[in-house]
Amino acid sequence: MFTSITKLVAAAGLAALLGGCATSGNPKDPVEGFNRAMFAFNEGLDKAVVKPVAQGYDYVAPQPIKTGITNFFGNIADVFIAVNNLLQGKLPEAASDAGRFAVNTTVGILGFIDVASDMGLEKHEEDFGQTFGRWGVGPGPYVVIPLFGPRDARDAVGLVIDWEVDPVVNYPHVATRNTLLTVRFESGRASLLPADKVIEEAALDKYSYIRDGYLQRRRNLVYDGNPPREKEDD
Amino acid sequence: MKWLLGFVAGLILAAGANAQEIAPDALVKNVTEEVLDIVRKDRDIQNGNTKRAIELVENKVLPYFNFAHMAQLAVARNWRQATPAQQKTLTDEFRLLLVRTYSKALTEYKNQSVDYKPFKMQAADTDVKVRTEIKQPGGKPIQLDYYLEKQDKGWKVYDIEVAGVSLIINYRESFASEVNQGGIDGLIKSLQAKNRSGEASVAKKS
Numbered sequence: 392m393f394t395s396i397t398k399l400v401a402a403a404g405l406a407a408l409l410g411g412c413a414t415s416g417n418p419k420d421p422v423e424g425f426n427r428a429m430f431a432f433n434e435g436l437d438k439a440v441v442k443p444v445a446q447g448y449d450y451v452a453p454q455p456i457k458t459g460i461t462n463f464f465g466n467i468a469d470v471f472i473a474v475n476n477l478l479q480g481k482l483p484e485a486a487s488d489a490g491r492f493a494v495n496t497t498v499g500i501l502g503f504i505d506v507a508s509d510m511g512l513e514k515h516e517e518d519f520g521q522t523f524g525r526w527g528v529g530p531g532p533y534v535v536i537p538l539f540g541p542r543d544a545r546d547a548v549g550l551v552i553d554w555e556v557d558p559v560v561n562y563p564h565v566a567t568r569n570t571l572l573t574v575r576f577e578s579g580r581a582s583l584l585p586a587d588k589v590i591e592e593a594a595l596d597k598y599s600y601i602r603d604g605y606l607q608r609r610r611n612l613v614y615d616g617n618p619p620r621e622k623e624d625d
Numbered sequence: 626m627k628w629l630l631g632f633v634a635g636l637i638l639a640a641g642a643n644a645q646e647i648a649p650d651a652l653v654k655n656v657t658e659e660v661l662d663i664v665r666k667d668r669d670i671q672n673g674n675t676k677r678a679i680e681l682v683e684n685k686v687l688p689y690f691n692f693a694h695m696a697q698l699a700v701a702r703n704w705r706q707a708t709p710a711q712q713k714t715l716t717d718e719f720r721l722l723l724v725r726t727y728s729k730a731l732t733e734y735k736n737q738s739v740d741y742k743p744f745k746m747q748a749a750d751t752d753v754k755v756r757t758e759i760k761q762p763g764g765k766p767i768q769l770d771y772y773l774e775k776q777d778k779g780w781k782v783y784d785i786e787v788a789g790v791s792l793i794i795n796y797r798e799s800f801a802s803e804v805n806q807g808g809i810d811g812l813i814k815s816l817q818a819k820n821r822s823g824e825a826s827v828a829k830k831s
Contacts, residue, residue, distance in 0.1 A: 417798065454762065461764070516765070589729050593792070595800075603794075607794065610789070611789025611790070
């Protein structure tokens, strides 16, 4: 499954490069034609499989279980959030993330209970894409990747690294690994269910609404929530 | 004459105090808590009755929003090529769209609470950002920030950011491409079509 996903992503990246001639005039989205096709593919997949499964999970699982599962995967992620904070030179944050992992893995029973947040150790959100951004790498063109959805070029490279070092992806027992990947994916999807309806209501064109929201969000994250304001109506 | 000067100064001060009787952070907090209080008690809204939520938003929230400024921010550089009549239509249609979106979000409310971040401003400030955070059981808190500007009738919200995503700026690219394809009237038509389809879905559910 892992290699087939890698191939799929590589093929998508290649197609994105080749599709570079199909321009739309938006400098942030030079391969819009390709991206719209991928977006439609992902939407179809979501509607047919991903969303129904997430809805089932959301309906069946009691809130404490859902919270526990979110916390469990969040705890594993904290290790790499610590690494990325370290790479960005944010030492206090990195120390806090490492502290979170230590506390939650032990007192929080393998991460199922987020004790650290109650102790005041705030959860951060970092990844390799943000680290590159912090180092001054620009976002590059927007690209929609099969299954994974919206990325900018910087985050697409970040995603490959995130994926390479991901302990869930690298878990040796294949059946367990696939189960974990599926649960993590669907639990993440389930948490977005309330947003679905609001986006349907808000968007004139869902593709560009999600694209522009993604680009704004990533910019905000790279600046840790305080980006310089882009308000001028140039 | 000195007493007269003092009198006038006193009047100006009193008028100033009146105009800004409610500070922007207090305004955001009051409106938010009032609305959430109603949503917490209203089974209809919790069960997805968008019509009820729209009534609530129109009565409690709309008076504090500056929709003309919001429309201008979203239409951006094309705003100037719109006639005053077109600007008014754009503002009205955009208001409908935002009200419906905001109301929809309210029907998704589940036990969240709002944290108000410390707020500081200078007496002379006319453009401020009030930071809040939505806390939800079992989820990461979501940053929710309001941009307010001072007007004659008090502070008005002109932009909202969810997790760093401006709900207004997010329309810029799609509005610009609508204008590129069909001019200002093309954009108005798309907004009207969107609002009519939204109305149909609201009517169906209530």
